Amino acid sequence: MAPSRRAPTADGTARRRVTATDVAREAGVSQATVSYVLNNTPGQTIPAHTRERVQDAVARLGYAPHGAARALRLGRSDVVLFLLPDWPIGPAVVTLVEGLTERLQAQGLSLLVRRAAEGVALSGLWRSVSPAAVVSLDALDGAELEAMEGAGIPVVSALVRPRASAPGVLTGSHTLIGATQLQHLAATGHRHIGYGLPDDPRVAVFRDLRLDGVRTAAFELGLAEPSVRVVPMSVGGAADVVAAWRAESPAVTAVCAYNDDMAFALLAGMRTLGLTAPTDLAVIGVDDTPLAPFAHPPLTTVRQDADAIMDFLTAAVLRRLAGGTPPRPPRSEAITLVVRESA
Amino acid sequence: MAPSRRAPTADGTARRRVTATDVAREAGVSQATVSYVLNNTPGQTIPAHTRERVQDAVARLGYAPHGAARALRLGRSDVVLFLLPDWPIGPAVVTLVEGLTERLQAQGLSLLVRRAAEGVALSGLWRSVSPAAVVSLDALDGAELEAMEGAGIPVVSALVRPRASAPGVLTGSHTLIGATQLQHLAATGHRHIGYGLPDDPRVAVFRDLRLDGVRTAAFELGLAEPSVRVVPMSVGGAADVVAAWRAESPAVTAVCAYNDDMAFALLAGMRTLGLTAPTDLAVIGVDDTPLAPFAHPPLTTVRQDADAIMDFLTAAVLRRLAGGTPPRPPRSEAITLVVRESA
DNA sequence: TTGTATGCGTTATCAA
DNA sequence: TTGATAACGCATACAA
Numbered sequence: 001m002a003p004s005r006r007a008p009t010a011d012g013t014a015r016r017r018v019t020a021t022d023v024a025r026e027a028g029v030s031q032a033t034v035s036y037v038l039n040n041t042p043g044q045t046i047p048a049h050t051r052e053r054v055q056d057a058v059a060r061l062g063y064a065p066h067g068a069a070r071a072l073r074l075g076r077s078d079v080v081l082f083l084l085p086d087w088p089i090g091p092a093v094v095t096l097v098e099g100l101t102e103r104l105q106a107q108g109l110s111l112l113v114r115r116a117a118e119g120v121a122l123s124g125l126w127r128s129v130s131p132a133a134v135v136s137l138d139a140l141d142g143a144e145l146e147a148m149e150g151a152g153i154p155v156v157s158a159l160v161r162p163r164a165s166a167p168g169v170l171t172g173s174h175t176l177i178g179a180t181q182l183q184h185l186a187a188t189g190h191r192h193i194g195y196g197l198p199d200d201p202r203v204a205v206f207r208d209l210r211l212d213g214v215r216t217a218a219f220e221l222g223l224a225e226p227s228v229r230v231v232p233m234s235v236g237g238a239a240d241v242v243a244a245w246r247a248e249s250p251a252v253t254a255v256c257a258y259n260d261d262m263a264f265a266l267l268a269g270m271r272t273l274g275l276t277a278p279t280d281l282a283v284i285g286v287d288d289t290p291l292a293p294f295a296h297p298p299l300t301t302v303r304q305d306a307d308a309i310m311d312f313l314t315a316a317v318l319r320r321l322a323g324g325t326p327p328r329p330p331r332s333e334a335i336t337l338v339v340r341e342s343a
Numbered sequence: 344m345a346p347s348r349r350a351p352t353a354d355g356t357a358r359r360r361v362t363a364t365d366v367a368r369e370a371g372v373s374q375a376t377v378s379y380v381l382n383n384t385p386g387q388t389i390p391a392h393t394r395e396r397v398q399d400a401v402a403r404l405g406y407a408p409h410g411a412a413r414a415l416r417l418g419r420s421d422v423v424l425f426l427l428p429d430w431p432i433g434p435a436v437v438t439l440v441e442g443l444t445e446r447l448q449a450q451g452l453s454l455l456v457r458r459a460a461e462g463v464a465l466s467g468l469w470r471s472v473s474p475a476a477v478v479s480l481d482a483l484d485g486a487e488l489e490a491m492e493g494a495g496i497p498v499v500s501a502l503v504r505p506r507a508s509a510p511g512v513l514t515g516s517h518t519l520i521g522a523t524q525l526q527h528l529a530a531t532g533h534r535h536i537g538y539g540l541p542d543d544p545r546v547a548v549f550r551d552l553r554l555d556g557v558r559t560a561a562f563e564l565g566l567a568e569p570s571v572r573v574v575p576m577s578v579g580g581a582a583d584v585v586a587a588w589r590a591e592s593p594a595v596t597a598v599c600a601y602n603d604d605m606a607f608a609l610l611a612g613m614r615t616l617g618l619t620a621p622t623d624l625a626v627i628g629v630d631d632t633p634l635a636p637f638a639h640p641p642l643t644t645v646r647q648d649a650d651a652i653m654d655f656l657t658a659a660v661l662r663r664l665a666g667g668t669p670p671r672p673p674r675s676e677a678i679t680l681v682v683r684e685s686a
Numbered sequence: 687t688t689g690t691a692t693g694c695g696t697t698a699t700c701a702a
Numbered sequence: 703t704t705g706a707t708a709a710c711g712c713a714t715a716c717a718a
Contacts, residue, residue, distance in 0.1 A: 047703075102460045115441060378712065416693080416711080
């Protein structure tokens with residue numbers, strides 16, 4: 001009955017943790033040797049015989065290194081922290097998490113995702129997790145970023161804000177997204193175009209960026225300034241906005257929705273008005289949600305190639321970890337227009 | 344030029360970490376005192392004067408405790424590990440993550456999410472993170488679970504499999520979901536009912552559980568065995584299945600979709616056939632996706648109350664952390680029928 | 687009331 | 703080739 005600091009479990013047992021010292025004793029070697037074997041320490045030649053004995057003992061005892069101790073000693077863990085902002089999390093972000101998890105896992109790194117809680121900053125977290133690197137979807141506070149880099153933690157940002165074009169920062173192509181939307185509508189003959197603004201203040205960055213792209217493209221094509229309206233995420237609310245657009249003179253004949261979800265709302269609102277896309281009003285979304293092909297009519301949308309982003313992010317993390325400089329972000333981040341029937 | 348182990352940052356700087364000892368020196372007290380102040384150590388009375396000096400120094404130096412060192416000393420971190428299985432992650436899981444993050448944050452705990460990569464087990468992770476607790480969406484390997492509990496780490500499972508009704512395990516109400524779907528269809532006069540099976544093998548557990556609920560309910564109501572078909576997630580594929588259901592004799596007049604996404608596919612398939620719900624074929628989903636109200640026609644579906652689940656999970660974690668036994672799971676986990684127009 | 691000293695489990699330096 | 707041993711940064715039992 002070995003005494004223990006740990007809280008007893010439900011069934012009353014309370015095992016002590018298996019340490020490298022236990023393994024050493026079991027294998028009849030010193031604890032240092034265990035470490036050498038387990039880490040393949042360069043410059044240390046271990047005879048096959050010893051190596052085997054150690055590995056047997058490890059297996060027998062079910063030993064696994066203590067991450068905290070390792071992190072304390074090494075100054076970093078094998079965790080990559082993925083900081084998710086306050087925003088609503090859509091399928092695109094989920095895909096990103098899935099892809100990054102797999103890619104980093106292949107490199108022996110564990111992606112741990114932390115979502116920012118409403119309003120609260122994640123500032124302290126990195127100090128307590130000692131991650132090998134941090135990937136952030138949002139812009140980080142300048143001082144915070146400096147502190148992290150100062151502590152030797154590479155920060156890679158998949159960012160979106162136009163200003164920050166620092167190395168290791170993927171400046172999003174949201175303006176390009178907006179431009180692509182508008183260009184498609186213009187190419188299909190529309191002259192008076194609306195822009196549907198989201199209600200949620202948390203996505204203000206994207207909203208502004210995308211709208212900016214739309215505006216600029218409209219200007220370049222010699223079109224009128226787009227008619228901007230906030231679109232509520234309800235059938236009735238969306239219908240009202242649609243009606244308002246159509247009542248303008250000249251009437252709006254096509255709208256860029258902030259994203260596919262909004263496009264769905266718009267389409268639903270139109271139906272209650274007896275209207276159909278694209279004849280009465282063309283609608284184009286952003287994201288290419290899995291549900292987009294099932295919209296009525298099937299949704300025309302703009303997609304951002306997730307693979308390109310994930311590859312860049314992974315490469316950036318790896319390069320920084322190896323002490324190098326981050327790769328250049330992909331030029332235009334593979335924005336593709338997916339033409340279906342709604343526009 | 345202080346030497347440092349750390350990799351130099353991009354700009355060549357390489358600061359040493361600020362430790363509690365640094366704070367102590369700055370404040371002119373001992374490191375122990377710093378610790379006392381920062382942790383409000385019970386049984387230690389610190390005069391306001393000293394306390395202030397320490398806190399000033401902390402602020403001035405920007406000190407934050409080193410998580411790894413803390414975890415090593417305490418045996419546990421303030422991280423709660425949320426293990427996400429291999430399955431496709433939908434809006435429901437996202438909501439769960441958001442809710443748990445906030446609730447735990449309010450208790451000073453950080454929820455870190457780890458998605459299982461394709462096929463690879465997450466077995467080792469807990470050993471290296473030293474979490475205060477683990478929340479798992481999936482069933483854990485028995486040995487693994489025992490090891491974690493043995494190490495004093497409470498494991499709370501939001502489970503779904505019927506067998507495991509152990510304490511701290513939330514046995515899902517998937518059969519109830521299926522039953523609710525069928526009961527609604529029966530109540531609206533349908534006698535010959537279809538069940539749409541998902542293609543993805545990863546969701547087999549839910550699939551079987553929900554189908555089981557449908558079957559049982561059908562039996563209890565004296566209806567014929569439901570006609571089960573795999574529904575591909577494409578307009579054409581879904582259309583084929585719809586046609587097949589209608590070609591049966593007696594024809595299927597209503598279907599339970601595995602989830603809302605599938606319901607969208609089915610609805611889209613029907614449209615290509617010139618069919619509309621619920622007249623030609625009633626369709627009911629599961630999840631109440633944000634997009635469900637925007638379906639054509641608006642989707643009737645079954646919703647699982649996320650709040651109840653999150654509350655239970657949070658309570659379970661906290662109770663176990665306090666050394667107590669987990670609360671009893673909510674009896675029926677608040678399944679609600681959301682009637683719109685598709686069924 | 688505060689300070690000293692110890693150990694948590696590792697890795698890495700050095701001597702054997 | 704291997705084995706003592708010293709940090710890593712913190713919390714706490716104990717001494718002052």
